[in-house]
Amino acid sequence: MEFIRKKSCRIGIVAAGLLVLLAGCSDSSSDADDAAGGQASSTPQATTQEPAQATAERPSDAGGATQGGDGSQITLDALTASDIDEANLSGELGCQFSTERASPLLVAMGNVDSSSAAQGVVKVAGYVERVSAPGGFDGMTDNPTFEGKGKTLSIEVTGEPSEGGESPARPATLTYDRADGAQRTLEGEWQCGP
Numbered sequence: 001m002e003f004i005r006k007k008s009c010r011i012g013i014v015a016a017g018l019l020v021l022l023a024g025c026s027d028s029s030s031d032a033d034d035a036a037g038g039q040a041s042s043t044p045q046a047t048t049q050e051p052a053q054a055t056a057e058r059p060s061d062a063g064g065a066t067q068g069g070d071g072s073q074i075t076l077d078a079l080t081a082s083d084i085d086e087a088n089l090s091g092e093l094g095c096q097f098s099t100e101r102a103s104p105l106l107v108a109m110g111n112v113d114s115s116s117a118a119q120g121v122v123k124v125a126g127y128v129e130r131v132s133a134p135g136g137f138d139g140m141t142d143n144p145t146f147e148g149k150g151k152t153l154s155i156e157v158t159g160e161p162s163e164g165g166e167s168p169a170r171p172a173t174l175t176y177d178r179a180d181g182a183q184r185t186l187e188g189e190w191q192c193g194p
Helices: 002-025 031-035 081-087
Strands: 093-098 106-110 118-124 127-133 145-148 151-157 169-178 183-193
Touching (some): 081 127, 093 169, 118 145, 118 151, 127 151
Antiparallel strands (some): 093 106, 127 145
């Protein structure tokens, strides 16, 4: 008896969902109805609405919209601990860029007083990609520019640290420029230190 009741409940929920879906698809006050003298048109009307999940931002992908390029979005994902470990970045000290919703989006390591480039990683559309910036750790602390295959990421520090300590985070913007001319800017924090 319990099984029949649960199955009946599921069928009722599915039926209610279909009714809501069908009700959302009908439009009784279209311009075609008015043009046809109040009679419903048999021609389907095109809509410009996109499904909710197509327009929703990914949880880890926050910031301004992509502009220019071929029209495809620049999608940055938060790096996981395993992403960073697998990158095997070497250096004495590091820096990272984070937003309120995604931390970190860029991680880089470098040596102090080094002529060697700092090495970093960023995750673009689910793929971890390497980037580098000249000048080691010292070259990363203020407004560095990282370059990688088909991309340039510029960090611009925009204010003073909000907290004290040895490695305070500072407000900053990350601007991602793609080789096809697309650009996306994200607001967040740049933090460097041990």
